[in-house]
Amino acid sequence: MLIQGLLQSNMDKPRIIQLPKISDPRGNLSVIEELKDIPFKIERTYWIYDVPGGENRGGHAYKENQEFIVALSGSFDVVLDNGIEKKTFSLNRSYNGLYVPKGMWREMTSFSTNSLALVLSSTKYDANDYIRDYAEFLKFAGV
Ligand code: TYD
Numbered sequence: 001m002l003i004q005g006l007l008q009s010n011m012d013k014p015r016i017i018q019l020p021k022i023s024d025p026r027g028n029l030s031v032i033e034e035l036k037d038i039p040f041k042i043e044r045t046y047w048i049y050d051v052p053g054g055e056n057r058g059g060h061a062y063k064e065n066q067e068f069i070v071a072l073s074g075s076f077d078v079v080l081d082n083g084i085e086k087k088t089f090s091l092n093r094s095y096n097g098l099y100v101p102k103g104m105w106r107e108m109t110s111f112s113t114n115s116l117a118l119v120l121s122s123t124k125y126d127a128n129d130y131i132r133d134y135a136e137f138l139k140f141a142g143v
Pocket of ligand 1: 044046048056057058059125
């Protein structure tokens, strides 16, 4: 029971996950397998690109959706907020990704020129899963 509880709390924690990297003089290769390298089944994949300098993305939370975000090219920051504290994760390696549990306010900032953000999602797109109002998010988070 205790171990189950610990696993559960670790699953719900935002964290950088280092992906397998197969180094090769011909070029490196990294891979993501659902439920192995990331803790959820992939229902959707989208990517963010051509972000003009100074623009931010995100600024919302999901009630159910979990995400895994990889900087396939370039760099950007993901700011995660649980309603009490904010933490900034800098992504700039294509073999690292950020696991974002459900129920966190998240913003993506500081995109470098030509950066490419790959996002794997645990649910299909559902506009009703979004919380776009910060006050509503705080209420949802019980803060
Ligand atoms: P949104 O998730 O708000 O983007 P971001 O968090 O990067 O700022 O999505 C922007 C628009 O794209 C919004 O109108 C919804 C639409 N969209 C889809 O239709 N399907 C999707 O899977 C996603 C992620 C967004």
